[in-house]
Amino acid sequence: MHFSSTSQQTTSVPLKQAVLKGLAEDGGLYMPASIPVLPASFFEQLHQLSLPEIAFTVASAFLLEDVPAHVLKPLVEETLNFEIPLVEVEKDVYSLELFHGPTMAFKDVGARFMSRLMAYFTQDKSGEMKVIVATSGDTGSAVAAGFHNVPGIQVYILFPKGKVSPLQQKQLTTWGDNITAIEVEGTFDDCQQLAKQALADKELNRQGRITSANSINIARLIPQSFYYFYAYGQLQQQGKPIVFSVPSGNFGNLTGGLLAAAMGLPVHRFVAATNANNVVPQYLQTGLYSPRSSVQTISNAMDVGSPSNFARMEALFGGELEQFRRRIAGYTFTDEETRKTIREVYRQHGYLLDPHGAVAYSGARKFLAEAPEPAIAVFLETAHPAKFREVMEATLGEAISIPARLQEFSEKQEHIVPMQNRFEELKAILSQA
Numbered sequence: 533m534h535f536s537s538t539s540q541q542t543t544s545v546p547l548k549q550a551v552l553k554g555l556a557e558d559g560g561l562y563m564p565a566s567i568p569v570l571p572a573s574f575f576e577q578l579h580q581l582s583l584p585e586i587a588f589t590v591a592s593a594f595l596l597e598d599v600p601a602h603v604l605k606p607l608v609e610e611t612l613n614f615e616i617p618l619v620e621v622e623k624d625v626y627s628l629e630l631f632h633g634p635t636m637a638f639k640d641v642g643a644r645f646m647s648r649l650m651a652y653f654t655q656d657k658s659g660e661m662k663v664i665v666a667t668s669g670d671t672g673s674a675v676a677a678g679f680h681n682v683p684g685i686q687v688y689i690l691f692p693k694g695k696v697s698p699l700q701q702k703q704l705t706t707w708g709d710n711i712t713a714i715e716v717e718g719t720f721d722d723c724q725q726l727a728k729q730a731l732a733d734k735e736l737n738r739q740g741r742i743t744s745a746n747s748i749n750i751a752r753l754i755p756q757s758f759y760y761f762y763a764y765g766q767l768q769q770q771g772k773p774i775v776f777s778v779p780s781g782n783f784g785n786l787t788g789g790l791l792a793a794a795m796g797l798p799v800h801r802f803v804a805a806t807n808a809n810n811v812v813p814q815y816l817q818t819g820l821y822s823p824r825s826s827v828q829t830i831s832n833a834m835d836v837g838s839p840s841n842f843a844r845m846e847a848l849f850g851g852e853l854e855q856f857r858r859r860i861a862g863y864t865f866t867d868e869e870t871r872k873t874i875r876e877v878y879r880q881h882g883y884l885l886d887p888h889g890a891v892a893y894s895g896a897r898k899f900l901a902e903a904p905e906p907a908i909a910v911f912l913e914t915a916h917p918a919k920f921r922e923v924m925e926a927t928l929g930e931a932i933s934i935p936a937r938l939q940e941f942s943e944k945q946e947h948i949v950p951m952q953n954r955f956e957e958l959k960a961i962l963s964q965a
């Protein structure tokens with residue numbers, strides 16, 4: 533299978549090149565040159581298949597020409613060695629809990645898959661590789677966990693100063709070894725722009741291999757489609773249309789769902805649920821796409837003003853607004869609304885939403901309230917509430933419990949490289965190694 537750039541200015545490349553480059557030379561994002569449609573028999577059996585079985589079938593459709601089955605099967609099984617429960621919060625509203633992995637955010641799925649795939653593609657040991665990742669909170673730690681102490685790989689995490697939660701910061705900055713945490717005076721969008729500039733920089737590329745671990749990398753995107761099939765399979769026998777409400781920032785998670793739909797998963801509709809960083813819901817409403825600087829919110833991992841995966845969505849919909857609208861409904865929620873939702877759902881259903889999940893839950897409820905026919909809504913619960921302890925406790929007025937896995941981080945020593953929002957500074961840090 534070949535992968536082509538959303539900018540369409542370069543020729544398509546094989547999987548290995550797409551993964552090890554991260555971003556196409558013309559600055560576009562890689563997409564499968566054609567999206568394979570899975571057979572009807574697979575969809576009929578979905579409810580009987582385990583998550584790793586589903587993931588293997590989906591991944592095979594993209595990867596099997598380049599990664600043999602005896603490598604791909606264990607790779608998928610190791611990636612998904614934790615539960616992804618689907619919990620009914622109230623009638624017809626389900627939470628897909630994607631936060632039971634090592635760093636307690638959905639990013640573990642994509643990061644674990646990608647780190648294993650990269651290890652396979654670099655097993656020839658032909659020199660070091662630099663992996664650069666921008667984070668607004670969760671991606672960075674999942675990537676660090678995936679690559680910690682992997683020989684030959686140096687990871688650089690760019691995070692915006694003062695704009696991630698205290699526990700997320702600990703999860704980014706306490707690894708040491710081959711993981712460098714760089715604190716940037718700027719926003720997530722600045723970090724992402726710096727990372728993209730590094731990938732395109734000729735001199736850095738001459739020094740050695742350099743790639744991205746954000747969802748701009750196709751190796752992060754493909755695994756983010758697996759759990760849509762899995763959740764759908766568990767609900768399909770109820771016979772109602774199924775909607776997915778996705779808390780969205782950089783839009784890699786929602787694009788993973790669109791990929792699943794393009795492979796034949798009969799999703800009724802997607803909901804793009806955002807905080808005040810609402811360029812996509814605004815685009816759906818007005819037809820004008822106006823990326824802008826992100827603003828800080830309590831659902832900080834979604835504080836993205838210029839979502840990279842918009843380019844992939846455009847490619848999937850042929851740039852047509854009506855296609856976007858047919859497949860995606862967009863809703864946006866203020867922090868006050870998010871806090872109110874967290875309190876209400878906790879009091880009425882005893883279910884603890886994190887701020888991102890609360891935005892997605894609100895999107896699900898709004899969609900169902902406006903839908904002309906009954907449907908089931910699955911909202912993606914993308915991070916454990918304890919990652920946002922301060923916000924949760926202030927919102928609920930009571931203490932929440934912190935899982936040991938997160939508590940461990942708060943006791944560790946931070947190692948931070950501070951940096952202005954200047955590419956030359958980043959280049960110097962990357963060149964030192």
Ligand SMILES: N[C@@H](CCOP(=O)(O)O)C(=O)O
Pocket residue numbers: 666667668669670671672745746747748781782784785833834
């Ligand atoms: N929400 C992210 C921002 C980066 O997103 P990605 O999926 O493109 O890596 C975060 O938590 O860092």
